[in-house]
Amino acid sequence: MDSYVDLDVVGVLENTDKSSAVRIGWDYLRHYERLFEAHRGQPVHVVEIGVFGGASLRMWKWFFPSARLTGIDIDPACQAHADDRVCIEIGSQDDTDLLDRVCGGDPPSIVIDDGSHTAQHRIATFQHVFPLMAPGGIYVIEDFAVHTASHAPADAASGVQEPPSGADYFVDIGRICFANGKVKTSRDIPAALTQLVDETVFFANAVALRKRDPRRDVERALATADSHFGKHRATAQGLENLAKYVVQHHGPLDRALALVQSAVDTHGASMSRSVMRAEIALASNDLEDVRQAVAHALDQRPGGLGIVLRLAKLQETLGDLDGAIRTVESAAAKSPQLGLLKRRLRELRTKARPTG
Ligand SMILES: C[S@@+](CC[C@H](N)C(=O)[O-])C[C@H]1O[C@@H](n2cnc3c(N)ncnc32)[C@H](O)[C@@H]1O
Known part of the structure; x- marks a missing residue:
């Protein structure tokens, strides 16, 4: 495997806006190169929600040469991006049966949510999938500056009205983890979920959450x-x-x-x-x-x-x-x-x- 990689350049070549120089140029790839480094050469399962033209899946195929990849999208045309290492599942990211099918038997080490961009989906998918991930896995949610729903419904238990992007929910997870659970939030975030979070990394418009890994070498x-x-x-x-x-x-x-x-x-x-x-x-x-x-x-x-x-x-x-x-x-x-x-x-x- 190359000793030096520049994931951003591969993103530019594959034409994904995760890179610094395509359309909006979200510029996430510098962060991913560092965050995903330990998983790079491993035979891990990588899941991306939101396939679109397959640009990012092609990039992940290159970055994770030994990984199995699954792309999830509501658009049946995305099936065209399936190949020997890429499996495509057609359905919505809030379909828990689909998520169980994808993650249950083969716990992912990397999940990237670049799907519907609604607060409701961001939160629900994270709550369902994060516990199913492999220990030490990293879950990323992208594009908080973009939100496609006017408002997520109020949290049933607490009555908290999520702002349209859902960003505050993840900021609260970061606050809870930072303060070892001793922090007040009116959101109903289960302790069983936050206890699984080992690290939260915020960067412009995205957050990465690493799952705790109790194992030691x-x-x-x-x-x-x-x-x-x-x-x-x-x-x-x-x-x-x-x-x-x-x-x-x-x-x-x-x-x-x-x-x-x-x-x-x-x-x-x-x-x-x-x-x-x-x-x-x-x-x-x-x-x-x-x-x-x-x-x-x-x-x-x-x-x-x-x-x-x-x-x-x-x-x-x-x-x-x-x-x-x-x-x-x-x-x-x-x-x-x-x-x-x-x-x-x-x-x-x-x-x-x-x-x-
Ligand atoms: C921003 S694009 C993904 C771009 C791709 N990851 C890339 O970087 O090349 C978002 C995709 O999410 C899909 N999508 C929208 N709502 C969805 C949902 N509820 N579940 C799964 N995918 C959804 C859209 O069909 C679209 O293809």
């Missing part, structure tokens, strides 16, 4: 750690953090255990190292090892608040609610004002109360 992380440890001293905290990272991201548990052991060998036993060992044993479903590691943790000098709460969680998992209560009580005795500990104690005591 643990092997690459461990190789990086090995090369780092080759030059830098491994601290106990660093080793424990890395063990937690490996467990959290479903990496090899024997490596996580070896990291904890290395922390114990070089820095001695501690409550946090035993808690970590118990969590690794739990991830391996070895309850006997969990019990042993928890007992060992209880023999150590108490760790910080986070460690104590993790220990209590392990005791709760083992069914030892009295033990979990004692663990949290001892931390609460030192920090009686902490609401977090009070809440946790209430929770555990309610669970421990005999029912009936």
